Amino acid sequence: MKERLPLQALIGALAAEQLIDGAAADRGRELTGQMYAIQPWYVRTMVGFGAWLASLLLVGFIASFGFAVEGSHVVIGLALAAGSVFLRRRYETDFYVQSALAVSLAGQLMFALGVAELLDWDQPEAIVLAMLSLAALMFVAFPDRIHRVLMVLIVSGSFVVLVYLWKFNWLVPVLGPFFAAALVVLQSTQGSWYEADRGGLVRPLQSGLMLSSFGCLLLSAVYILPELHLRFVFYPRPWISTLLLGALLLYVAGDAWRSLLAADSKTGRITVYALLVGIAAAAWAAPGILLALVVALLGARSGNHVLAGAGVVFLAVFLAAFFYGIETTLLVKSMTLVATGIVILVARWLMLRSLFPSSGGLHDA
């Protein structure tokens, strides 16, 4: 494993190359001090637990004033959401951060309940749209990474629910690849976001889009008991997702491995792309495999081990859900698993020969 450069040394190097000024270097060193002296996770958990409980008690106290007037929960919910934004922007300590988080979520829930009460619970589309709109607003207004990830999940989850409510089920196989494509674009343009001082938005947006795409593709592995005789199709035409994710995989892999393939190595290029097309074809009925590979490749390309690990974990989860759900015997499942495993080992051998033809591959760096 590579040895990590100390953060202060990196700041010093950027200052020496005049890529940052002295004031920015000083701020960077102060930030290193923050990272050094961060509270241990178990203390933060205790503080967070206490903050959530206290905030919910406080919300209960405030909400008790709204019971007399119908629809007042809309106003109280919005007031709590606004209050949480103020609290979060004003204070940075763990207790206030967690309190603000709890108050924001409680406020948004209260807002949604208030809208539902006003509409007599008759128009679920309007309720979901209201939730989606408030979550989108809170994503920008509330400056906290975890909160922003939750807001992205609420927005994407609400959108999926709307798609089902409006009976646009044909759109479902496009959503997962769309979120994944947005993730790829965000990762490629990350530097522009930091330059425009929008860095606080990009990381949570990436995490939220990744989780949203995982959620959408897991829908394709949902197993509905035949005895229920349900005509509802959760995920029509999964091959659409396979085609879109296959194209995304070719783009990401091609971009990532451009440096590994010599410009005149036509055979190497053909072999690699043929293998990728073969993987996409093998995953025809299981598009989640391609998504997992896209995310893992993005993580490997950018040195983001968390992203790469998330891709690997999703691969395991998706495969488990997929194989549990398909209607074949255990014997067929076992044969499919063993055959796929052998194909992957052969693909590994071919890839290493094509991309790293010299015998001492590790010395090729």
Place this chain on the structure above:
Amino acid sequence: MPGGLSSRDRINSRIRSGDNVLQRAGEANLSESEVPASHANVQQLAAELGLSRAAYRRAVELAGFTADRADWRRYIDYFLMAAGVLLIVAGVAAFFAWNWADLGRVQKFALIQGGVLLAVLVACRRGLDTIPGRATLLAAGGLVGVLLAYFGQTYQTGADPYGLFLGWAILILPWALVGRQAGLWMLLLALANLAFVMYWTQVLNPPAGWWELATLLGPLVWLGFTVMDSELASCLFAINVLALLAWELLAAWRRPTWMRGRWFPRAAAALALATVVAPTIAIIFVASLGERLYMSLLSPALFVVTTTACLWHYRRRHIDLPILTCCLTGGILVLTSLAVRYVLGDALTMLLLALFLVGQVAAASWWLRGVARDAEALR
């Protein structure tokens, strides 16, 4: 700005709030100059400073995030190897699952016992001081349980289920003694707890009436209900406290390398505290219903004594922040439960309770900060 306060204001507010003085006592011994340029840290730096595209690109290069040829070879090699092997192993497991009903008893026993033997052989071959060796010995310990479960299923002797866990614990005890790893001791402790719970609830004091319904709701729910029996919870407390004391005394006396890790004593302390905090809270609420339900003042008394002893020892003799945090969390839970039981009424009392809780958490956090500062000064 979408971030609200400017980057500088945010950093300054953090410094003023005193949030920067609590350090990870007893964990990674990093100095400020050693904070790594990890992916998360560099992204945070870029966001806080608003780095230009050129500066961000250069920071990524300097931090070594861009994968080179050797990295790609390693990723492709390891990932595809792991994926291929795991899929084949899963396929083999599925094949045996398909075939299981048709296999004879001897074949089934041979498979499980073969797994145990293979794991032990690998552990011996790799060495008990290596990670693979320890992992396979732990796996062998787990497979012994599978073997005993299948034995009990095949030869229905009518023995009580606690015998499975007791037998399992006895059989893996020699491995725990020679294994030089906390994992096997943790497994042993878990088995001791389970065996005792089973023995108490099935032989000594079987629950009657509506308590029996808890067993239908699944093993975890049933386990949760067992702490309502204050006497049982106190016995479990004794088991876990003895384990904690034994570990701390041996570690202090012999100082073996493999006992330097703190996760076993922390887990034992957390279990011990859970077995006194949960029944104490149950007494506070259930006593209001006028039912005795095996309640006694033993658990609250043990809670007070244990918390006091842990706070003294792990503050004065051997600073351990996680255990101190567990003690304070237990204390907050009990005090808040008392407040809810005797104060909660109208909406105003919710506000009072919220303030009370805020005060407790703030005080606990402030105290822990002081302890961590002292621990850092001692190092």
